Each structure stands twice: as structure tokens, then as C-alpha cells.
Amino acid sequence: MNTETKKRRLKVYYGHHGNSYRQHPVIRLAGKYLSKLDFKIGDTVEITMELGRISIEKLPTE
Numbered sequence: 001m002n003t004e005t006k007k008r009r010l011k012v013y014y015g016h017h018g019n020s021y022r023q024h025p026v027i028r029l030a031g032k033y034l035s036k037l038d039f040k041i042g043d044t045v046e047i048t049m050e051l052g053r054i055s056i057e058k059l060p061t062e
Contacts, residue, residue, distance in 0.1 A: 008033070027054075 015026035039045070039058055048055040 006033075029056075 010027060010029070013026045013028070014023040016022070017024060043061075044059045046057045046059055048057070
């Protein structure tokens with residue numbers, strides 16, 4: 001994949017956690033595009049959050 005920025009649009013869905021039936025937002029990332037961006041099964045990622053923005057960065061292998 002080249003270095004140009006790619007964008008993807010996803011919906012925020014609702015989900016449940018444990019025995020609680022209260023709804024909370026869920027964003028699910030899945031697809032071949034993750035492999036093309038060098039994310040592999042077992043990688044560790046760091047999530048940076050600020051109001052209205054989430055960044056996901058792959059951490060170096062230890």
C-alpha cells in the first residue's frame with residue numbers, strides 16, 4: 001500500500017456488556033484492509049482518544 005491517506009466510513013452501533021442490558025456504542029474494525037495496513041493477528045495496538053477522534057497505532061514487536 002502506498003503512503004497516501006485512505007479513509008473508511010463505518011457506523012457506530014450499539015452493544016451490551018455482560019449482564020447489563022444498557023446500550024453502549026460499538027465500533028468494529030475488520031477486513032483485509034487491516035492486513036494491507038500491516039496489522040496482523042496478535043499485534044498490540046495503542047488507542048489514543050480525544051473528543052470526536054480515535055487513533056489506532058500499531059506498537060513495535062517486543
